[in-house]
Amino acid sequence: MSTAPASASGSASAAPEAGAPARQGDKPVNLLGPSFDGVAPVPPAAAASAPAVRIDGVSKRFGNGPVVLDDVSLDIAPGEFVCLLGASGCGKSTLLNLIAGLDKPTAGAIETPAGGSAVMFQESALMPWLTARRNVELALRLRGVPRSERGEKALSLLDAVNLADAADKRPHELSGGMRQRVALARALAQDRPVLLMDEPFAALDAITRDLLHEELERVWRATGRTIVFVTHNVREAARLGQRVVLMGSRPGRIVQEWRIAKTTGRRIESPEVAALSVEITDQLRKEIRRNAA
Numbered sequence: 460m461s462t463a464p465a466s467a468s469g470s471a472s473a474a475p476e477a478g479a480p481a482r483q484g485d486k487p488v489n490l491l492g493p494s495f496d497g498v499a500p501v502p503p504a505a506a507a508s509a510p511a512v513r514i515d516g517v518s519k520r521f522g523n524g525p526v527v528l529d530d531v532s533l534d535i536a537p538g539e540f541v542c543l544l545g546a547s548g549c550g551k552s553t554l555l556n557l558i559a560g561l562d563k564p565t566a567g568a569i570e571t572p573a574g575g576s577a578v579m580f581q582e583s584a585l586m587p588w589l590t591a592r593r594n595v596e597l598a599l600r601l602r603g604v605p606r607s608e609r610g611e612k613a614l615s616l617l618d619a620v621n622l623a624d625a626a627d628k629r630p631h632e633l634s635g636g637m638r639q640r641v642a643l644a645r646a647l648a649q650d651r652p653v654l655l656m657d658e659p660f661a662a663l664d665a666i667t668r669d670l671l672h673e674e675l676e677r678v679w680r681a682t683g684r685t686i687v688f689v690t691h692n693v694r695e696a697a698r699l700g701q702r703v704v705l706m707g708s709r710p711g712r713i714v715q716e717w718r719i720a721k722t723t724g725r726r727i728e729s730p731e732v733a734a735l736s737v738e739i740t741d742q743l744r745k746e747i748r749r750n751a752a
């Protein structure tokens with residue numbers, strides 16, 4: 460766990476060794492340090508390769524309604540953990556659905572890996588009549604895994620989310636946190652290179668959410684999945700992301716992003732998470748005030 464002092468507030472200006480404030484397109488990118496220094500951003504075999512997800516000049520309108528997303532561009536590297544953060548209604552779910560291929564952009568293009576993506580929502584959407592294990596097995600079956608292998612694979616996936624003991628329970632016998640673990644195991648069972656998560660822990664209590672953050676981080680490190688995690692919770696984004704991308708509202712667009720060099724050992728109560736949250740909240744408030752003006 461990092462013991463960096465809160466005073467090392469992680470602003471770009473305090474971190475010349477982490478790079479001066481950079482710009483990507485016309486958006487400021489903050490490279491955080493020194494509270495986040497020591498470890499480079501996940502050493503990418505990936506960095507040199509093509510992005511896993513490329514969002515290029517994407518706009519979205521529903522019918523004749525207002526512009527929901529306006530010229531959004533974002534490259535996400537393979538294996539990267541990106542948090543998309545923004546106020547309710549700013550277009551986060553719309554963007555995630557576009558990445559998932561559930562809807563088409565009005566303008567612009569989105570490239571995703573051939574293997575596609577698995578999506579996880581706030582509601583676990585498990586089959587209520589199937590046990591945890593059978594729910595995971597169903598995803599394996601849809602993926603074409605032979606019957607003889609499904610049982611064992613499902614158990615090992617449940618084990619990966621610390622739920623092997625509850626494999627034979629049905630959803631109504633599980634807590635909200637346990638159901639989301641099953642949903643995560645099921646998403647992993649689909650074996651897609653990209654995992655899209657839309658406020659998956661928003662309905663959980665703080666302690667359970669905290670545990671799920673640890674689980675998810677462990678799974679991310681173990682599997683090398685590219686994760687796009689949508690949240691309106693600043694702390695959650697600062698706790699989880701390698702990169703936090705802040706969206707503004709009406710129309711939804713990217714206003715700023717932060718890259719966190721040292722992501723190991725973070726906890727929701729870590730000083731660097733608190734410092735980053737303060738900085739992001741400042742920007743978010745400015746954005747909200749600007750919208751209200």
Ligand SMILES: Nc1ncnc2c1ncn2[C@@H]1O[C@H](COP(=O)(O)OP(=O)(O)O)[C@@H](O)[C@H]1O
Nearest residue numbers: 521524527545546547548549550551552553554
């Ligand atoms: N299918 C749809 N038809 C019309 N409007 C939509 C549809 N989906 C989302 N919207 C509108 O797009 C805006 C952004 O919604 P959404 O992406 O759900 O925001 P967020 O996930 O950030 O809370 C909202 O104003 C919402 O009403």
Ligand SMILES: [Mg+2]
Nearest residue numbers: 551552553657
């Ligand atoms: Mg949403």
